[in-house]
Amino acid sequence: MTADDIVRALRGGPATLDALGARLGAPARDALTWAVDEAVERGLVQTSAGADCGPDGICGASAPTVFTLTPAGRTAAAGAVR
Numbered sequence: 001m002t003a004d005d006i007v008r009a010l011r012g013g014p015a016t017l018d019a020l021g022a023r024l025g026a027p028a029r030d031a032l033t034w035a036v037d038e039a040v041e042r043g044l045v046q047t048s049a050g051a052d053c054g055p056d057g058i059c060g061a062s063a064p065t066v067f068t069l070t071p072a073g074r075t076a077a078a079g080a081v082r
Contacts, residue, residue: 001031003039004076007069010045011077014068036067044073 001024009015009023021032039045048066069077 001027001035003035003042003044006035006039006067007044007073007077010067010069010073014066016064016066018064020067039067039073042072043070044076046070 005024006020009020012023015023017032017036020036021027021029024032036045040047045067046069048068
């Protein structure tokens with residue numbers, strides 16, 4: 001599981017961590033969160049996480065974190081051929 005997998009999965013639109021997992025065939029949760037973290041660090045993905053959300057997208061009283069592509073992520077997704 002890599003950041004590129006996350007970018008490809010987000011070509012279909014914004015998604016929560018659970019939705020990303022479903023799009024990617026239910027990978028191990030740790031592998032998924034590490035790939036998402038890598039994609040965010042590389043500037044390919046942005047989050048809607050609030051102040052009370054943890055790194056795995058689980059939030060207290062607010063809505064779940066939603067992941068979307070950044071402009072750089074959209075460019076990378078457009079060039080991805082798989």
